[in-house]
Amino acid sequence: MTLHLNLFLHDTGHHEASWRLPESEPLAHIDIAYHQRIARIAEEARFDSVFLADSPVLWGKPSRRPSGKIEPTILLTAIAAVTTRIGLIATASTTYNEPFNLARRFSSLDHVSGGRAGWNIVTTAGDDAAQNFGLDAQPAHLTRYDRAAEFVEVSKKLWDSWDDDAIIADKTQGVHARDDRVHTIGHVGPHFKVRGPLNVPRSPQGYPLLVQAGSSEDGRDFAARHAEAVFTAQQTLQDAIAFYRDVKRRAIEFGRDPNEVKILPGLVPVIGSTEEEAHALDAELERLIVPEHAARQLATLLRVDHLELDEELPADLPEEAAIEGAKSRYTLIVELGRRERLTVRQLIGRLGGGRGHKTFAGTALQVADTIEEWHRAGAADGFNIMPAVLPSGLERFADEVLPILRQRGLFRTEYTGRTLREHYGLPRPANQFALPV
Amino acid sequence: MTLHLNLFLHDTGHHEASWRLPESEPLAHIDIAYHQRIARIAEEARFDSVFLADSPVLWGKPSRRPSGKIEPTILLTAIAAVTTRIGLIATASTTYNEPFNLARRFSSLDHVSGGRAGWNIVTTAGDDAAQNFGLDAQPAHLTRYDRAAEFVEVSKKLWDSWDDDAIIADKTQGVHARDDRVHTIGHVGPHFKVRGPLNVPRSPQGYPLLVQAGSSEDGRDFAARHAEAVFTAQQTLQDAIAFYRDVKRRAIEFGRDPNEVKILPGLVPVIGSTEEEAHALDAELERLIVPEHAARQLATLLRVDHLELDEELPADLPEEAAIEGAKSRYTLIVELGRRERLTVRQLIGRLGGGRGHKTFAGTALQVADTIEEWHRAGAADGFNIMPAVLPSGLERFADEVLPILRQRGLFRTEYTGRTLREHYGLPRPANQFALPV
Numbered sequence A, B: 001m002t003l004h005l006n007l008f009l010h011d012t013g014h015h016e017a018s019w020r021l022p023e024s025e026p027l028a029h030i031d032i033a034y035h036q037r038i039a040r041i042a043e044e045a046r047f048d049s050v051f052l053a054d055s056p057v058l059w060g061k062p063s064r065r066p067s068g069k070i071e072p073t074i075l076l077t078a079i080a081a082v083t084t085r086i087g088l089i090a091t092a093s094t095t096y097n098e099p100f101n102l103a104r105r106f107s108s109l110d111h112v113s114g115g116r117a118g119w120n121i122v123t124t125a126g127d128d129a130a131q132n133f134g135l136d137a138q139p140a141h142l143t144r145y146d147r148a149a150e151f152v153e154v155s156k157k158l159w160d161s162w163d164d165d166a167i168i169a170d171k172t173q174g175v176h177a178r179d180d181r182v183h184t185i186g187h188v189g190p191h192f193k194v195r196g197p198l199n200v201p202r203s204p205q206g207y208p209l210l211v212q213a214g215s216s217e218d219g220r221d222f223a224a225r226h227a228e229a230v231f232t233a234q235q236t237l238q239d240a241i242a243f244y245r246d247v248k249r250r251a252i253e254f255g256r257d258p259n260e261v262k263i264l265p266g267l268v269p270v271i272g273s274t275e276e277e278a279h280a281l282d283a284e285l286e287r288l289i290v291p292e293h294a295a296r297q298l299a300t301l302l303r304v305d306h307l308e309l310d311e312e313l314p315a316d317l318p319e320e321a322a323i324e325g326a327k328s329r330y331t332l333i334v335e336l337g338r339r340e341r342l343t344v345r346q347l348i349g350r351l352g353g354g355r356g357h358k359t360f361a362g363t364a365l366q367v368a369d370t371i372e373e374w375h376r377a378g379a380a381d382g383f384n385i386m387p388a389v390l391p392s393g394l395e396r397f398a399d400e401v402l403p404i405l406r407q408r409g410l411f412r413t414e415y416t417g418r419t420l421r422e423h424y425g426l427p428r429p430a431n432q433f434a435l436p437v
Helices: A032-044 A072-080 A099-112 A141-159 A217-226 A237-253 A275-288 A291-301 A327-339 A344-354 A364-376 A392-407 B032-044 B072-080 B099-112 B141-159 B217-226 B237-253 B275-288 B291-301 B327-339 B344-354 B364-376 B392-407
Strands: A004-008 A049-052 A087-093 A117-122 A167-170 A175-177 A209-212 A229-232 A262-271 A358-362 A382-385 B004-008 B049-052 B087-093 B117-122 B167-170 B175-177 B209-212 B229-232 B262-271 B358-362 B382-385
Touching (some): A032 A392, A049 A072, A072 A087, A087 A099, A087 A209, A099 A141, A099 B072, A117 A141, A262 A275, A262 A364, A291 A327, A291 A344, A358 A364, A364 A382, B004 B032, B004 B229, B004 B262, B032 B049, B032 B072, B032 B392, B072 B087, B087 B099, B087 B209, B099 B141, B117 B141, B209 B217, B237 B262, B237 B364, B262 B275, B262 B392, B291 B327, B358 B364, B364 B382
Parallel strands (some): A087 A117, A209 A229, A262 A382, B004 B382, B049 B087, B117 B209, B209 B229
């Protein structure tokens, strides 16, 4: 029984006000050396992987916090060059890319990193992203998921278009690869027509680890069908257990081994030497949020014109079914506000730390206990660790929480594999087109 | 008067049979450490830049030579991580990408490398590439160039969508960037509708060095209008002078400073201690070509069913105007064959070395003399160096030819700038949207 830990990279930290702390580097988000340093800390701590969220649009107002990001496959390649073991998971959109280009980029990242690439598959919600690609509004939720499913199918065909034994490099005969082991794919479907083969030989992992992070109905089905790791935002242990069981059950229904779908809820640890110290840091961060900015952003997410800071959420919010995009995040926020009867100001404080992910402020021992509790209760195969402040929150987690988890036999002391799939205990996929040897 | 030198990376070398030499690494094309090693040699030799050709399709038969390539922006990012000064030029297609995604990738490469990114803009000829993107056949030559022009226009708007002084990172006031210095672009044109802003702040160079390599009529116009460096294949000094004058003249007609369009013909040096040794190496490489494979590839390029190895080119080949894609390369090959009355076998030998670029076999002194002659005659602002065999051909060029050029004051002994634009003596572009300070 070993936990899997992913570090969710997010410039100066996941708390939206983290950049205002004296310790934070104001240009961290575009500083490659900074990202390389953090990834090395995570590798030294034996994390399974680092991960970057992404969307092809500028998020939020540039005044509010560090905005704009280095494109993830580029940033992770720069990290690959200074690390040797840690996995590298990049988010990329199936709605605003072409399968040939994206499959090639992930295959390239897998080659460059020696088998450490992962792809967080997203369909990209929002009209603003659509407007960067010639559209007026986002395609409907279902259309996006439909395209995503075919996108993954095409990508797998492209990744399999070279047999693993295609290259023989016979200098004497002058034959570099066997032509009959490199296949056109001739894919024709409702969304894509792609001839192939891919212009990169099959990569060390066969293809990147497939990750998914949407928790709507369609998102869960997609995860159960295609994903090998699932990132999810869960506020309570009860909800997390229900989600875990639901996705594993769906995976079985799709004929998959449920152990090959690893579920990692997000966790925002705020660690202090004492509980009081942890809560003080949390309060300090909350104090640094500009509430008017945050309320405006929350109003956009909830599709209302305006929110009163010192009142609870309005009663007449739309149902999830009426929401196109970021469905599960919408429901989570509305339920959190109503369950705990939070004012908008309080809700912003809670969301400022983790944008819907579970924030836990306490001592290292308390954080370790929570992790163990969730894991033993069947809520998590591992965690998506989202330090409120980087790099200090990561260092503290690595120095204080991980030794406790190791003592309890819950986390590795050394890497045993070389590839990202090996870290997650997942097999290298067979090639669907491979000829007999 | 200083020459600019670009190293054209091409796995084991530009000669198509180079991989068959005992010294060559058979998996060089997918080996990142190999590419990093070569780039370090080029940086040690103070080359302006390294460059990767590319197309989103598998070129040629995998049996013939190392096939498939790491995607160039990824490969150059891995090189950026282990170098500090040398420029990094990636080829990318305007026909099979979206401006938002590609502009972001090049901005990211420029950030990651500290201002060393260049983009070789190509429109991608060939039906086989089109068939990887849902089309049956390539768009017409003119349509591709029309889209390319608008693609560059949109990209420049996106690169300029953040003012250089947008980020203030004021921790006290909680203002990271000034919202009025980050602009939507609202581009609407025949090919693209893009809202913006880009989701990356403006990069060290403002935007990547813009490079172009097509020498057809449309290609020359495009180069004269947009390119800051031009790679070209020229077989004779006379043709090279004519091309040089023509492009500079066109640049002036478009209102540009002709010194801001650097012209670099390709040169394939095959260096020996004596002329005899150089010709022996050349002959050894020619002997390793499998002529039947090469003839089949040449026939495809020339749009004929079959070519007889020991006869000259057929008399009834189509005119350039009837060719859609790779127009200038087509004409160059046909003219070379006819001018020197080569058999197909001889022509293959000549092309095997440089695929239409000038091959020069001789001593280091003779190579240096040729470079100086072309430069002084007004045929070249620099050269695109394409060693027949890598890394040995590069090492020999660096160790034997460069000292002669330095002695003559024709090439730098040390970098004076930090960015790719600075190496090429080009200004950092102003921002078209910038507000007054």
